[in-house]
Amino acid sequence: MRTKESKDFPTSQLRDFKTSEPQNLRASRLLGFLARQGQTALALTLLMGGIVLLIGVTLAILAISFLNSSAGYRSAQLAQGIAASGIYDAMLQLERNKDFSNTSGYTLSVGSSTATVTVTQNSPLTNEVTIVSNVSLSSFTKAQQSIQAVVSRDSNTGQIGILSWTSALPPAVVAASTAGVGSWTTATTLPNVLNTHSATAYNGYVYVTGGLDHATSISTSTVYFASVSGGAPGAWTKTVALPGPISSHSAAVNNGYIYTTGGLDTGSVITSSVFYAFLNSTGSISNWSSTKSLPSAIDGHFAVVYNGYIYTIEGIDASGNVTTTVFYAFLNSTGSISNWSSTTQLPGATDGSAFAYNGYIYATGGSDPNSPPNSTTTVYYAPINSTGSLGAWSTTTALPSAIAKHTAIPRSGYVYTIGGYGNGFSVTSTVFYAQINGDGTIGAWNTTTKLPSANFGSAATYNGYVYETGGQNASFAVTSTVFYAQFNN
Numbered sequence: 001m002r003t004k005e006s007k008d009f010p011t012s013q014l015r016d017f018k019t020s021e022p023q024n025l026r027a028s029r030l031l032g033f034l035a036r037q038g039q040t041a042l043a044l045t046l047l048m049g050g051i052v053l054l055i056g057v058t059l060a061i062l063a064i065s066f067l068n069s070s071a072g073y074r075s076a077q078l079a080q081g082i083a084a085s086g087i088y089d090a091m092l093q094l095e096r097n098k099d100f101s102n103t104s105g106y107t108l109s110v111g112s113s114t115a116t117v118t119v120t121q122n123s124p125l126t127n128e129v130t131i132v133s134n135v136s137l138s139s140f141t142k143a144q145q146s147i148q149a150v151v152s153r154d155s156n157t158g159q160i161g162i163l164s165w166t167s168a169l170p171p172a173v174v175a176a177s178t179a180g181v182g183s184w185t186t187a188t189t190l191p192n193v194l195n196t197h198s199a200t201a202y203n204g205y206v207y208v209t210g211g212l213d214h215a216t217s218i219s220t221s222t223v224y225f226a227s228v229s230g231g232a233p234g235a236w237t238k239t240v241a242l243p244g245p246i247s248s249h250s251a252a253v254n255n256g257y258i259y260t261t262g263g264l265d266t267g268s269v270i271t272s273s274v275f276y277a278f279l280n281s282t283g284s285i286s287n288w289s290s291t292k293s294l295p296s297a298i299d300g301h302f303a304v305v306y307n308g309y310i311y312t313i314e315g316i317d318a319s320g321n322v323t324t325t326v327f328y329a330f331l332n333s334t335g336s337i338s339n340w341s342s343t344t345q346l347p348g349a350t351d352g353s354a355f356a357y358n359g360y361i362y363a364t365g366g367s368d369p370n371s372p373p374n375s376t377t378t379v380y381y382a383p384i385n386s387t388g389s390l391g392a393w394s395t396t397t398a399l400p401s402a403i404a405k406h407t408a409i410p411r412s413g414y415v416y417t418i419g420g421y422g423n424g425f426s427v428t429s430t431v432f433y434a435q436i437n438g439d440g441t442i443g444a445w446n447t448t449t450k451l452p453s454a455n456f457g458s459a460a461t462y463n464g465y466v467y468e469t470g471g472q473n474a475s476f477a478v479t480s481t482v483f484y485a486q487f488n489n
Contacts, residue, residue: 086115086133
């Protein structure tokens with residue numbers, strides 16, 4: 001996640017307030033500082049001491065407001081302050097334990113009032129966490145407040161960054177996010193011309209696994225990785241190859257392990273194999289191992305990891321038919337998988353893209369099996385149960401135009417679709433984005449900066465950047481090109 005310091009509100013100055021002064025004097029000084037700062041940057045990095053101080057400052061703001069306010073106003077301000085303290089408390093928990101989660105909610109006492117706080121680990125691709133703090137006062141005014149914040153924890157520094165905040169408090173700390181992506185840049189090309197590979201990212205590195213090697217027209221077992229800690233990808237390096245060649249598979253990462261699921265082997269036979277390997281801190285991969293195979297062979301699907309479970313969504317089965325099947329499995333701490341189960345099937349067969357975010361799983365677009373070679377605009381979503389199974393699927397706001405073979409990526413409360421092809425296999429450079437609402441629905445779709453050229457490859461995200469790797473261009477020529485861009489939010 002991007003956790004850079006704001007030019008308008010530098011955390012170095014925030015840390016200057018961590019002194020031995022009495023809390024009321026520190027609060028007074030900081031309030032004056034906040035008043036001078038005006039609007040702030042999108043992502044504010046907060047250290048633990050700064051979070052503790054902000055809790056005190058929030059309550060100090062309330063004390064000042066109470067002196068000259070009506071009872072109703074005071075109650076509303078009190079509810080906001082307690083709700084904000086709940087957000088800050090959860091951020092402290094995440095500073096101490098990056099995997100902290102409490103989806104059922106815990107209670108934080110603030111004076112004689114309480115906040116109920118839920119903490120949900122969103123997509124591991126983005127290291128984002130959604131915190132919701134709810135307050136309902138028992139006073140005669142019955143003031144209520146609900147604040148939702150999306151935060152990120154930098155895997156290298158441990159710093160917490162606030163990415164979005166739905167409440168007006170604290171106005172001098174968090175500014176509204178502006179979604180979209182910036183300009184795309186062409187990066188170091190892949191060593192080979194590849195398509196139907198799978199890209200993912202973890203701990204400062206992007207990985208490209210398998211794919212169809214254009215030079216040989218057969219699947220490859222090669223795995224490349226490149227450092228992206230500075231945004232731009234470095235040189236691509238080979239690491240330990242997969243146990244066997246695969247293409248049209250899907251890769252995912254969780255808790256220091258990388259997984260590949262299904263795909264096509266060298267004989268273009270659809271497989272149910274699942275491989276996994278430990279990711280070293282240097283970016284290299286330790287030896288691959290096989291683990292529990294999928295219940296049935298699939299390719300052209302998407303693997304999604306959420307809250308310790310891995311899911312395979314959509315795809316094509318061994319008979320060559322687009323499928324509605326969804327499999328899921330718990331990921332053991334050793335990286336292995338003990339058993340796969342099926343869960344609620346998609347309402348319609350598709351082979352588009354999939355992602356998980358804030359307690360929901362999504363399937364976007366894909367080929368239309370009833371009208372080839374056309375694609376679909378349909379977007380499905382389903383709640384993820386605490387046992388890992390899925391609830392009922394529903395449809396939400398459709399894509400502006402039909403796309404398949406794209407990558408859908410969640411980021412700071414928004415979802416982005418990168419490239420792909422539409423009806424009649426027309427390859428596109430379009431990037432769509434839409435807000436992900438708290439109830440799982442998707443808001444209106446918009447367009448943002450297009451890819452430099454039409455492409456359907458495999459995209460990954462890390463630390464506020466998105467990377468589109470290889471694939472095929474508008475002429476269906478296979479490419480080794482890599483594009484990258486920074487998210488605006």
